[in-house]
Amino acid sequence: MAEDEYKMLLHAAEAAEDAEDVADVKRINERLARGEEELIPADIVNRILDGESKVKVWREYRKLTLRELAAKVDISPAYLSQIEGGSRDGTFETMKKIAAALGITVDELA
Structure with missing residues (x-):
């Protein structure tokens, strides 16, 4: 595999992981807003x-x-x-x- 291909795949994987993180944060914020979750100090x-x-x-x-x-x-x-x-x-x-x-x-x- 060429270095450019590797970098492109690595970038795509990082972007997918970032998108998952954003979706997780959105779900948690929605649960907080509905009172289904609570942040404990x-x-x-x-x-x-x-x-x-x-x-x-x-x-x-x-x-x-x-x-x-x-x-x-x-x-x-x-x-x-x-x-x-x-x-x-x-x-x-x-x-x-x-x-x-x-x-x-x-x-x-x-």
Whole structure:
């Protein structure tokens, strides 16, 4: 293969990859506009990665007090505090309710 042909193929491949990237960004922006996706600030992600309670981090990110979230989920603040503190595991049903109240999936709390 001649060097010119190689450069032309390489350029075509790069252009195709760029077009894919543009299409991906457009899809993500559309999902953001529809409320199907959410951008999470790095400090929130870092707190989770550092091992903080996912329930607590998400609750604080959503600007809910412990009592407010407990009321939304219909559990006691003490039980929610134990879940956040790691001294008790929430049942799957409780974790589903917490996730729903926080507007996230159960997987995001796992």
